[in-house]
Amino acid sequence: MTLEDFFNSIEAQYNNTLPFVVYRKPNEDVVKAILQKTSDLNFTKDFTEKGFVFSPFENTKDSVLIPTNDSNVISISYQTEPSIGSDNGIKKVFSVNNSTLIKEKAFHINLVKKGVDAIKKKRLKKVVLSRCETVDVNESTPILIYKKLLKAYQSAFVYCWYHPKVGLWLGATPETLIKIEGRQFSIMALAGTQNYNDTLNVQWKDKEKDEQNIVTDFIIENLKPFVENIKASDTETVKAGNLLHLKTIILARLKPNSNLKDVVSILHPTPAVCGYQKEDAKKFIIKNENYNREFYTGFLGELNLDLIKYPRSGKRNIENRAYAITKKSTQLYVNLRCMQLKDSKAIIYVGGGITKSSNPEDEWEETVSKSLVIKNVLD
Numbered sequence: 376m377t378l379e380d381f382f383n384s385i386e387a388q389y390n391n392t393l394p395f396v397v398y399r400k401p402n403e404d405v406v407k408a409i410l411q412k413t414s415d416l417n418f419t420k421d422f423t424e425k426g427f428v429f430s431p432f433e434n435t436k437d438s439v440l441i442p443t444n445d446s447n448v449i450s451i452s453y454q455t456e457p458s459i460g461s462d463n464g465i466k467k468v469f470s471v472n473n474s475t476l477i478k479e480k481a482f483h484i485n486l487v488k489k490g491v492d493a494i495k496k497k498r499l500k501k502v503v504l505s506r507c508e509t510v511d512v513n514e515s516t517p518i519l520i521y522k523k524l525l526k527a528y529q530s531a532f533v534y535c536w537y538h539p540k541v542g543l544w545l546g547a548t549p550e551t552l553i554k555i556e557g558r559q560f561s562i563m564a565l566a567g568t569q570n571y572n573d574t575l576n577v578q579w580k581d582k583e584k585d586e587q588n589i590v591t592d593f594i595i596e597n598l599k600p601f602v603e604n605i606k607a608s609d610t611e612t613v614k615a616g617n618l619l620h621l622k623t624i625i626l627a628r629l630k631p632n633s634n635l636k637d638v639v640s641i642l643h644p645t646p647a648v649c650g651y652q653k654e655d656a657k658k659f660i661i662k663n664e665n666y667n668r669e670f671y672t673g674f675l676g677e678l679n680l681d682l683i684k685y686p687r688s689g690k691r692n693i694e695n696r697a698y699a700i701t702k703k704s705t706q707l708y709v710n711l712r713c714m715q716l717k718d719s720k721a722i723i724y725v726g727g728g729i730t731k732s733s734n735p736e737d738e739w740e741e742t743v744s745k746s747l748v749i750k751n752v753l754d
């Protein structure tokens with residue numbers, strides 16, 4: 376299949392209003408698409424299904440599934456040269472000087488102030504507060520925007536997801552929720568943000584260190600009943616487009632009697648996108664943000680797909696193939712740096728973690744920087 380055939384198949388699927396997802400994992404060249412044969416709206420029941428899951432922020436709502444057994448799965452190798460405003464830094468500057476944005480700024484600053492007050496008064500230690508911003512889209516098809524995202528963000532999970540009964544979403548997220556191969560799994564605790572200025576060698580303030588620690592501690596604490604051999608990596612600075620974040624990787628092994636559904640429901644939404652304590656933070660968000668996050672800060676990715684593993688030593692020769700084993704693999708990402716396309720408009724979703732020492736003006740600027748990840752590919 377040529378590159379043109381690949382993207383034409385996706386375009387045809389979209390024009391026929393049939394569900395699909397097309398995605399590329401971080402730092403990989405393979406772009407994969409799962410094209411559902413019917414327009415049925417399927418949901419996961421217990422996370423034992425095979426396919427691609429798309430899950431909203433609110434964990435009481437259903438997760439949509441594109442099941443592989445009702446789909447054509449195609450893939451292609453797609454090597455991209457980084458483009459302008461890419462992983463190497465955003466080059467474009469967007470004017471923020473219009474009346475809608477001024478109102479949005481006032482609302483967000485007030486929201487952050489309320490968050491800080493709630494943290495000072497209540498049990499809350501952190502709350503992630505967000506907003507959405509609507510901009511016009513000139514591109515004639517989502518596939519063209521998708522290709523720009525692929526070019527711009529090599530180290531992100533870059534996707535375009537469509538279901539005629541749900542909507543059309545695109546994004547380039549830096550954050551993994553969970554990866555499981557067999558029983559071995561890893562989880563990322565990502566939080567804390569500053570702008571990237573040509574170096575990874577930066578200082579972090581206590582505010583950012585604290586908000587990231589809250590995520591790591593929450594994950595370790597809540598996973599303990601389900602896992603053995605839990606280990607956390609050193610915390611490092613990582614780059615995501617025009618931004619830097621703090622990242623810790625937590626590795627563990629699932630106990631034989633634990634299952635993915637329980638692990639996901641205990642983790643999601645983590646304090647990276649919701650807050651701590653989780654239920655109090657969620658209530659605060661739903662009551663005060665004044666819009667519906669829908670799938671932003673939800674999660675998405677491959678669920679229970681077969682992964683063929685070859686022995687470590689030697690090449691993939693005939694002998695080794697005989698020993699290849701098939702494992703179930705799940706790779707879920709947090710839906711950040713994303714947008715929903717609706718009626719020639721893009722709704723861009725951005726947020727940030729608030730703690731007792733948050734400065735409202737800085738928090739606003741952080742959301743502006745985050746919005747550039749998406750605005751950069753909309754021109």
Ligand SMILES: C=C(O[C@@H]1C=C(C(=O)O)C=C[C@H]1O)C(=O)O
Nearest residue numbers: 565566567568647725726727728
């Ligand atoms: C909520 C977002 O990002 C999350 C919040 C971060 C922060 O508060 O510093 C950093 C990375 C993500 O965990 C977003 O991008 O919209």
